[in-house]
Amino acid sequence: MASVRPLPSVAAASPLLRLDRVGRRIGGRDVLAEVSLDLAPGRLTVVIGPNGAGKTTLLRLACGEIAPDSGSVDWEGVAISTRSAWWLATRRAVMSQSAEVGFSFAVADLVGLGFDAVGRRRSRTERSTAIEAALRAADVAALAARDVRTLSGGERQRVHFARALAQLDAGSRDGGGRALFLDEPVASLDLAHQIGLMEAARRIADRGVAVLAILHDLNLAASFADEIVALHDGRLAARGRPSEVITEALVERVFAVSPRGAGETRAPGVPVIAPQFFSPRGDLTRSRAPHGTTS
């Protein structure tokens, strides 16, 4: 696996989270085997791979939700399994794939739950400011008073993103590292919100948070990731900078799809839409609405 090598910039930064040759069996099958991965502060790591490649299992291992059958997961050098649910919650937030809310919570209250999870000692003003900021970052401020169960799938997804952001905001202020885990955060989002969410994730990473996101859109992954991890059949297929990982050879090998001739769709006369939305890195730290950014 030639492409598996540490990045120069990464070797310098000490990792926040280190997964060392982790493996996990589910139902007698190796869902994940021998996968090593570092998450560093300020770095946005994107995991790609076909369905069933072990992406979600990797995320669940990394965030401490499940324990590996082999290998180890360390947070700042200490095994994550020794940490309590609360300790972890003050340091990392997770947006999982399909959270179905059991009762009719209003959007602002659901996002508030994210804050309240770890922000019990914070003031009322801090709370409302954090909720407000999270609602805006996920572009759901206009839905604040709506019943979350009446929202569309994409809107709901953004609300859960806002909840994760509020939890991250309320979390530990002891100066230790923090992490954000996003499991297919843009799966039901429209184009503008896909970009908006990834820009928000980028901004969070730029503030020193280690971000791990699972994405299916390789263009989106390449545009926002510092590092891409490609999984195939539960094993690491490639790991490195986007330009090193997303190659024709890898796409063919991992996804069994030929990326050649990518300028056109199957439908005659319909072009592939590849939005030219990507502003230079410096621009992304600037706060802005996710709208009006596509060309």
Next chain:
Amino acid sequence: MTTVAPTAPIPAEASDLGLYLTSRRLRLRLVMFGLTVFVAAVAVAAIGVGAHAVAPARVIGVLEAWARGAAVFDRDHLVVIGVRLPRVLLTLLVGATLAVCGAVMQGLFRNPLADPGIVGVSSGAALAAAAAIVVGDRLIAALGRPLPFDLLPVAAFGGALLGMMLLGWVGRRAGQTRMATVLLAGLAFAALANAGIGLLVAIADDRQLRDLSFWSLGSFGGSTWSRLAQAAPLIAVSLALAAPLGRALDALAIGEAEAFHMGIPVEMVKRVAFVSVALGVGTSVAAVGAVGFVGMVVPHVVRLALGPAHRPLLLASAFGGAVLVTLADLVARTVTAPAELPIGILTALLGAPVFLHLVARTRGGAI
């Protein structure tokens, strides 16, 4: 959703959100204050009403004299302190714990239909209690001496806990998205427990039969100070265990994995909740029999008024349940006086339509 240009000034959303959160807080305090006053008023009214009526002012006077330890033995005093007060205190406690147990179960199973009476937790407790009555006698006869503890509440707690654990097990196997399965399993368990009660009725003797008949629909007719003294501490423990669960139940409403992500020790919370519900329901059943639907109706109404957040829900449900059961018992003992109506009939008359309403508005079979 309107498009917001990057240069647009920050709209009034900031103050809107603050206003929203503040108004919610104020409404909460208002409702809590109103409920507290209401509980006190209903309690005084319930103590006063009956074959020997006592005016509210006189009720308060008697209670005050009693609290001071004054030795007064007129008729009002005997009725209020000797008969009505233990009964009303028991209705308040049982009502509070049934409603809170319902709210806890619904939070735990993420399903507004989960009521201890419907999903078989009460039936489990009633079966165990019935077994204690029928088999307990034979056990004591075989031992030749009485048991060192009262078998009935212990058995009821055990039966309720068994019911809860069964539901938890089914829920774990069915997964988070199949909560309807848990409900159906609960119905099956309730049917099984009721069949068991029927079996016990068949082999019971006349005296046991009289004791048993009161389990089926519940009655506060036998409320005495000694029964209250037995139930109150256990109900207090059940309520104390449930009280701090609000935030955890909020997080669980999003999902078990999500609750863990939000820092909730999920397995511990579930264990505490199980014991709380089993203790509350078991003790209630041991004291007054199975009173259905309170655990579903009260949290449902509270959710409509205050929203689904569990901390206010648990508190308001305690008050609401206390009021509902006290009023229901008041009606039960006055409407056909001097005979008493089983209170379960009244709560079922109230609760079954609410259940149907909840089923009807359920979207997409997710419950």
